[in-house]
Amino acid sequence: MQTSEPSIGVDIGGTKILAALVDASGAVTSQIHRPTPARDVAATERAIVGLVRELGDGDLRCPVGVGAAGWMNRDSSRVLFSPHLSWRDEPVRDRLEGQLGQPVTLVNDADAAGWAEYRFGAARGVNDVVCLTLGTGIGGSIILGGEVHRGNSGIAGEFGHQVIVPGGHRCVCGNRGCWEQYASGNALGRDGAELVRSKSPIAHNLREACNDDPEAVTGALVTELAANGDLACRDLVEEMGQWLGLGISNLVSVLDPGMVVIGGGLGSAQTELLAVAEAHYRRTLSGRGYRPFAQVCRAQLGSLAGLIGAADLARASASAA
């Protein structure tokens, strides 16, 4: 298998499946997509196979990497659990390989995005990297010594479910007080909705923007109003940035990385969020003054990071085989 050939990266999102040809420098040379049939396992797998065949123009045999939100087992053959899709301990890799007739590399989407930033983005040349994918929740990946640290079961990097407020907000995982209930798009939407419900006069812009309907408030709306200078929404973003910074401090205490990269839809948005998070991290890191600070950097590859990382991991896997 020539490693200079392109490889195919597939990124299965909650609403669409993206697939692309990615060259050895991490550049996307062509890109297609289909809607995600999220609640239908067989249809999801058919859609992946269809996209790969379409990109391969029938007979291409380049490495295929598939990234999805979810937990892959240690040898990456099975999806143990996927929050948005219906996979529950299923041999997804073998089924895809059977349909495609070629090896498939299955990776967690946050691991794929982190790997892409390490190989081609913000964290090039940094030895130990923590990468956060900040969207509706928090995805995480850990790159140590030039490899994705996947852990004993294959599911390391679940940063978003560190409990940082015991007894705090209920999380979709069933626990209370998880970090992603304080630092995510969903958290921002929930706090914005609460502000609308309170009918506080400071929320007048937000109330107007959502027609006084708390159900219509999203993290994206709060972010947008904050970027436009609305004070109440800026307060919410600032508060969230502080939680983000606190969680970063915790991760740095545990892992001592050279860099923390923040990507994802919310992490990449042009807000004050990262500046606040970094300032709070620098104010709360234990031992500050006696140790260097890990850099906090915005991700560089945007929404294609998952694709690019999955394709590159597939290429690496093919080279090693």
Add this chain to the structure above:
Amino acid sequence: MQTSEPSIGVDIGGTKILAALVDASGAVTSQIHRPTPARDVAATERAIVGLVRELGDGDLRCPVGVGAAGWMNRDSSRVLFSPHLSWRDEPVRDRLEGQLGQPVTLVNDADAAGWAEYRFGAARGVNDVVCLTLGTGIGGSIILGGEVHRGNSGIAGEFGHQVIVPGGHRCVCGNRGCWEQYASGNALGRDGAELVRSKSPIAHNLREACNDDPEAVTGALVTELAANGDLACRDLVEEMGQWLGLGISNLVSVLDPGMVVIGGGLGSAQTELLAVAEAHYRRTLSGRGYRPFAQVCRAQLGSLAGLIGAADLARASASAA
């Protein structure tokens, strides 16, 4: 350098410096100690050199590993900061090598203890290991893929300073709400003292044991009374066990190790602590039901773990040279 020769391990504690000859199977063949001249850097270094020469009987040239509480820089030549000793960014390794005329391996004491458990103790054969040294505070180490993960600055594994209760108890590190303010001997002593101050009738045994002097309450006293069946002290140990379990869940979410080893004076004590911690960890791990549980095990090497690990790391370093 023959790796089957013994190596020397030195463990610098707050009150005494232990040194021993350790063979290739991790067995301690002879052991000596001196008091720690904690506030005198030169005297501490002289004491180390003296112990090593004494063990070496004048001319032994076996590898020397020195473990101390503190942060070593990335190449382990300098001690950046040591909580109990007076080292502040000092070239300790080079000074010891200069005085001894042979290579010295400088390691964090928790890393040394974790390494010993991985090589010869509870975690033999386990790929990814998290090790807690539970004493007055929490020391931590991370063994990944058969190596100590030291991080970009050499100071990974500061688990005890993860903030788990924002705005909570003040920590010696200057922050509030660090894990070790909730799960450590000091935390247990503080909570016991508070109970004595409250003059609560449920604390009658504890009040009697300390002559109603809250200053005389230590974690060890609370642990002892709990082991003897005192209900108030058992409640304190149970509460602490729950905090311990919560922090373990957080570490497992981030790192996904195969095993969590708990050692140190308090971790090794025969109390209900570990059983409570494990039960709470199993009740709070995010994603339980869809993922395996990392084992939680008591450390096996006791108070000699640091010595043994430092000696073994020195041996490994000499073999690699």
